[in-house]
Amino acid sequence: MIATEQQNLTAEIAELAGRHGRDRGALMPILQALQERHHQISEFAMQEVAALLDVHPVEVYSVVTFYAFLKAGKEGKFVIRLCRTISCDMREKDKVARQMENELGISFGQTTADGMFTLEWANCLGMCDQGPAMLVNDQVFTAVTFEKVHDVLEGCRRSFSVHPAPKGGH
Amino acid sequence: MNSHVINVKTRGPILFGGVTAGEGLKKALAMSRSEIISEVRASGLKGRGGAGFPTGVKWNLAAAALGQRKFVVCNADEGEPGTFKDRVLLSDYADLVFEGMTIAGLAIGARQGIVYLRGEYRYLLAPLEANLARRREEGLLGSAILGRQGFDFDVEIRLGSGAYVCGEETALIESLEGHRGEPRNRPPFPVDTGYLGQPTIVNNVETLALAASVLAKGAEWFKAIGTDKSTGSKLFSVSGDCQSPGVYEFPMGITIAQLLKVVGGEEAKAVQVGGASGHCVPAKQFERTLAFEDIPTGGSIIVFGPGRDMLKVARNFMEFFVEESCGQCTPCRYGNVALLEGVEMIEKGRCSMTHLNELKALGETMQISSKCGLGQSSSNAFLSIVTHFENEILGRPVPA
Numbered sequence: 322m323i324a325t326e327q328q329n330l331t332a333e334i335a336e337l338a339g340r341h342g343r344d345r346g347a348l349m350p351i352l353q354a355l356q357e358r359h360h361q362i363s364e365f366a367m368q369e370v371a372a373l374l375d376v377h378p379v380e381v382y383s384v385v386t387f388y389a390f391l392k393a394g395k396e397g398k399f400v401i402r403l404c405r406t407i408s409c410d411m412r413e414k415d416k417v418a419r420q421m422e423n424e425l426g427i428s429f430g431q432t433t434a435d436g437m438f439t440l441e442w443a444n445c446l447g448m449c450d451q452g453p454a455m456l457v458n459d460q461v462f463t464a465v466t467f468e469k470v471h472d473v474l475e476g477c478r479r480s481f482s483v484h485p486a487p488k489g490g491h
Numbered sequence: 492m493n494s495h496v497i498n499v500k501t502r503g504p505i506l507f508g509g510v511t512a513g514e515g516l517k518k519a520l521a522m523s524r525s526e527i528i529s530e531v532r533a534s535g536l537k538g539r540g541g542a543g544f545p546t547g548v549k550w551n552l553a554a555a556a557l558g559q560r561k562f563v564v565c566n567a568d569e570g571e572p573g574t575f576k577d578r579v580l581l582s583d584y585a586d587l588v589f590e591g592m593t594i595a596g597l598a599i600g601a602r603q604g605i606v607y608l609r610g611e612y613r614y615l616l617a618p619l620e621a622n623l624a625r626r627r628e629e630g631l632l633g634s635a636i637l638g639r640q641g642f643d644f645d646v647e648i649r650l651g652s653g654a655y656v657c658g659e660e661t662a663l664i665e666s667l668e669g670h671r672g673e674p675r676n677r678p679p680f681p682v683d684t685g686y687l688g689q690p691t692i693v694n695n696v697e698t699l700a701l702a703a704s705v706l707a708k709g710a711e712w713f714k715a716i717g718t719d720k721s722t723g724s725k726l727f728s729v730s731g732d733c734q735s736p737g738v739y740e741f742p743m744g745i746t747i748a749q750l751l752k753v754v755g756g757e758e759a760k761a762v763q764v765g766g767a768s769g770h771c772v773p774a775k776q777f778e779r780t781l782a783f784e785d786i787p788t789g790g791s792i793i794v795f796g797p798g799r800d801m802l803k804v805a806r807n808f809m810e811f812f813v814e815e816s817c818g819q820c821t822p823c824r825y826g827n828v829a830l831l832e833g834v835e836m837i838e839k840g841r842c843s844m845t846h847l848n849e850l851k852a853l854g855e856t857m858q859i860s861s862k863c864g865l866g867q868s869s870s871n872a873f874l875s876i877v878t879h880f881e882n883e884i885l886g887r888p889v890p891a
Contacts, residue, residue, distance in 0.1 A: 348669030387671040389653030390610045406572045407807045408730040447575040449730035459613040
């Protein structure tokens with residue numbers, strides 16, 4: 322990481338600590354904000370947070386590695402979490418999972434080479450009445466079908482494309 | 492709000508019925524703290540997260556505890572597989588939930604409330620924040636609520652980050668304090684040593700909404716619904732092999748057979764009551780009741796049709812617990828892995844009766860020796876499935 326990037330991150334963490342406070346209770350909100358903005362919590366970021374909150378960096382590391390939604394390694398811009406728990410499982414989530422892998426060319430637990438998508442399993446998303454369910458970042462999708470998988474992925478790609486489609490029609 | 496978030500099937504007598512937000516708080520403000528707690532105690536309301544601890548008793552303990560500050564925590568970490576009723580309450584009845592928190596704050600002498608919202612429900616954050624802002628404008632939160640001098644209370648929403656164990660109240664508090672979500676020993680209980688070491692009540696979303704209803708309509712009205720030991724109504728999250736999955740409100744004490752008839756699941760060969768940590772109930776026991784005195788539940792009902800392979804069900808639950816065990820205590824950390832390996836042996840048709848009995852004994856050991864509710868209940872599903880469906884599970888063909 323180049324020096325200016327590190328300085329920017331340090332400033333950003335200081336700003337987050339200013340907003341959430343410098344006591345230990347501010348740790349989760351700060352880490353959640355970093356995860357959302359940078360799609361990872363790097364070791365450098367953990368050290369900076371630890372210094373500001375006056376805890377050992379290992380404490381921060383132990384928290385980051387405990388929670389499924391916090392990651393030390395880089396994740397894609399879109400994190401797709403497909404529910405694998407019983408009710409979604411009974412609604413054939415395996416078929417949706419295979420289609421997802423085919424569309425993205427990666428397996429669960431991996432990130433696409435362009436850094437766009439990460440594919441993960443999730444435990445119960447609380448959409449058991451409308452499965453199979455998945456989260457794309459914070460957005461929830463229910464009754465996911467093959468067509469829906471394709472449409473959702475295309476929608477993600479479009480929202481990040483260099484030349485967005487002109488508004489108001491095809 | 493996205494329409495798919497709400498999937499209410501029956502509108503029952505309490506939450507989805509006659510109570511409107513606002514009534515309960517007005518009545519509470521005209522009462523003393525001890526009168527409020529007496530009313531909740533008299534209603535017989537018990538915790539709706541599944542454990543069924545009497546709410547009035549919990550409030551009374553926190554009210555009597557000495558502390559510089561006290562806290563009201565709403566447990567919205569709805570992670571139990573098959574449970575989604577809090578999602579509906581927070582989407583459609585958030586006012587009733589916040590009102591319940593405010594009344595609890597008044598009753599125990601707390602000025603701060605915290606909603607611990609699971610990270611998976613982050614899409615509910617913006618509408619809930621908007622609701623809180625509106626309540627502040629209307630004088631229902633903040634200083635001198637509804638003009639009552641000295642009664643200050645506000646609510647803050649904090650997010651989880653994908654850990655089932657944080658639904659356990661002491662793990663939830665650890666997470667709020669910026670730690671790994673590892674449960675504490677109890678006692679001391681949160682009512683005297685909770686968030687930041689201060690007296691804290693942790694109540695389920697549904698419990699708080701019901702407490703507001705009790706204050707609005709009175710303990711007698713509430714007690715008239717349900718059974719003697721399980722008063723009031725309950726929200727059931729119904730999923731699996733039935734015609735109409737969704738959220739249902741029924742009086743406590745309904746039988747499984749009655750419930751299955753309403754949801755269109757009469758063909759079921761088994762029902763999982765209480766989610767992954769609950770029990771698998773076979774068809775011959777469908778006359779049993781859903782109530783604290785018979786089968787206690789947080790409301791998760793997963794229906795298994797005649798064609799379901801129950802071993803696959805057991806496997807799914809064990810995979811869940813291997814993943815979600817916090818790893819702190821040995822019976823849970825190793826026990827769930829051993830049970831999952833047992834399921835794999837059974838799948839391959841290579842499990843002797845002797846070995847199955849050893850697995851059952853291990854499951855029973857986990858129930859009595861694990862530190863928290865997760866480990867104490869994680870073998871329930873495995874044990875009830877291998878007990879009730881032995882003929883389906885043993886002697887499976889060896890895969891080629």
